[in-house]
Amino acid sequence: SSDLRLPEYCMVTGYDWWDVLLHVLPNMVHNLVEKLHEEYMRQNQALQQVLATRIVAVKASLCKLSAATAARACDFHAKLLLMAISSTLKSLLRPHVLNTPDKSPGDRLSEICAKNTDTDIDKVMINLKTEEFVLDGPPLQSLQQLIQWVGDFVLYLLANLPNQGSMVRPGFGFMRDGASLGMLREMLVMIRIWGLLKPGCLPTFTAMSDSQDSLQLLFRLLTKLWLCSREDGPTQEPDEGLIDECCLLPSQLLVPSMDWLPVNDGVIVKLQGKNPLKLQFGKASSLPGAAGGAPLEALTRSPGSQKMDNLRCVFLGVCPTEESKACTRCGCVTMLRSPNKTNAMKQWEQRWIKNCLLESNPGYNTFHQYASSHGQNTHHYHTIQI
Known part of the structure; x- marks a missing residue:
């Protein structure tokens, strides 16, 4: 079906697959991920190595669309x-x-x-x-x-x-x-x-x-x-x-709590309800989630929980003072200014100049900036899309 061929085509060619997700309903996710994995395993070993990262990113993007597959995401x-x-x-x-x-x-x-x-x-x-x-x-x-x-x-x-x-x-x-x-x-x-x-x-x-x-x-x-x-x-x-x-x-040993996923408030999740949305440029919107507002996050977070830089793997505190940017697609948050001076960490950070962890297409800058949050006051500034 086209629901399988389109993600597979994007995976092989490197084209952006996020538009394809608009046509995927939550009840289709599990079967689609399984069939995509079967198609991947049919490829020769050399092609599997080339697509190893991209197939995981596509699967993660799909699994975030359904509460039933949130743990797999x-x-x-x-x-x-x-x-x-x-x-x-x-x-x-x-x-x-x-x-x-x-x-x-x-x-x-x-x-x-x-x-x-x-x-x-x-x-x-x-x-x-x-x-x-x-x-x-x-x-x-x-x-x-x-x-x-x-x-x-x-x-x-x-x-x-x-x-x-x-x-x-x-x-x-x-x-x-x-x-x-x-x-x-x-x-x-x-x-x-x-x-x-x-x-x-x-x-x-x-x-x-x-x-x-x-x-x-x-x-x-x-x-x-x-x-x-x-x-x-x-x-x-x-x-x-x-x-x-x-x-x-x-x-x-004291077992730490793991922040597995960024807050699942990306644009794709908000569009799963298929209802018209009214947005105003320059103003942060409070959009309802999919499935009547049911959260798709595998781990719930209390309002007083610490914020995390999802790419540098460091905690920012409950009310971060550093300016950050968040991906409009998956919700990954990272600081705008790097606190690191060594080449080793600069090499790591250069991986994420334009893309978050789930966005492998270098042609789009999906990050938007927001100022440091004190309490509930957070201002959003959208960057220019390349």
């Missing part, structure tokens, strides 16, 4: 962020000897982590050329906010493993995603090595015991979960021993 959003962080961290690695025909340090890291099934992170680290991971102090310290998000995400994922039952919750999609679990495992190894060089870049966990090696514990449990869903072996259910250990995690 959380997973796709988190996967996009993890793919971007992994790519950024690996790009910092440099070969010890220049002009070597061998594989890049990032590829070598992936290969060694895939072959080594040891649950001890230090034993996996021994097989790597640690000189390739040597970075200066300032870049490592500036990456701490991304490293912290990875650590918090792994902890949240493992602590919620026992809760993943018949009801689909955020994180469910990662339980059998061997590729994503392997990616997380690789990043924990990188973080472990960098922590030896610059302890200040390590993720911070609130442990109940001073002698608790939090990173070692998370790597051990993550490896056990990864072994259940490896791509080169049969998929297995997590055993009772792993589930029992994950049940004990909240008594060992």
Whole structure:
């Protein structure tokens, strides 16, 4: 049908798919995502690698249209962020000897982590050329906010493993995603090595015991979960021993609350009701949500909850004083002025000059600016669309 062909065509050609979403009803989302995945899996491996990020972005955009698939939208959003962080961290690695025909340090890291099934992170680290991971102090310290998000995400994922039952919750999609679990495992190894060089870049966990090696514990449990869903072996259910250990995690480490998604107030969501809308340029509108005002967010937020910079992975406080911009499509919020001076973080921020996490088409600037909010006073200023 055209409902499937149009998103598939946009995915392959790189054309903007957001207009296509106007024709997708909430009850069509689940089947459309499944069929789109089937078509993607029929492609050859080379094309799959090219479309790996775009297919996830299309799925996330679709799943945000329905309350029934909101948890899956959380997973796709988190996967996009993890793919971007992994790519950024690996790009910092440099070969010890220049002009070597061998594989890049990032590829070598992936290969060694895939072959080594040891649950001890230090034993996996021994097989790597640690000189390739040597970075200066300032870049490592500036990456701490991304490293912290990875650590918090792994902890949240493992602590919620026992809760993943018949009801689909955020994180469910990662339980059998061997590729994503392997990616997380690789990043924990990188973080472990960098922590030896610059302890200040390590993720911070609130442990109940001073002698608790939090990173070692998370790597051990993550490896056990990864072994259940490896791509080169049969998929297995997590055993009772792993589930029992994950049940004990909240008594060992303080599990953070994760802001999986930006506030779901993008334009597409407001148009799902198919009712005429009256808008006035220069004035912030209060539009009803889809399905009679029912929220599509997987996680509800109280009015006093902290605002978050969704691209830099830092909290801005309840009433941010920094001027920010928000995507008119998906609601991603990020500060206008960068607080970072290092090249490592500038490289990360340059990814999002024109596009948010779910917008891969570089031809459109979908961000609008709004001044710092004090209480309920927020003024919106729309930028020029390119």
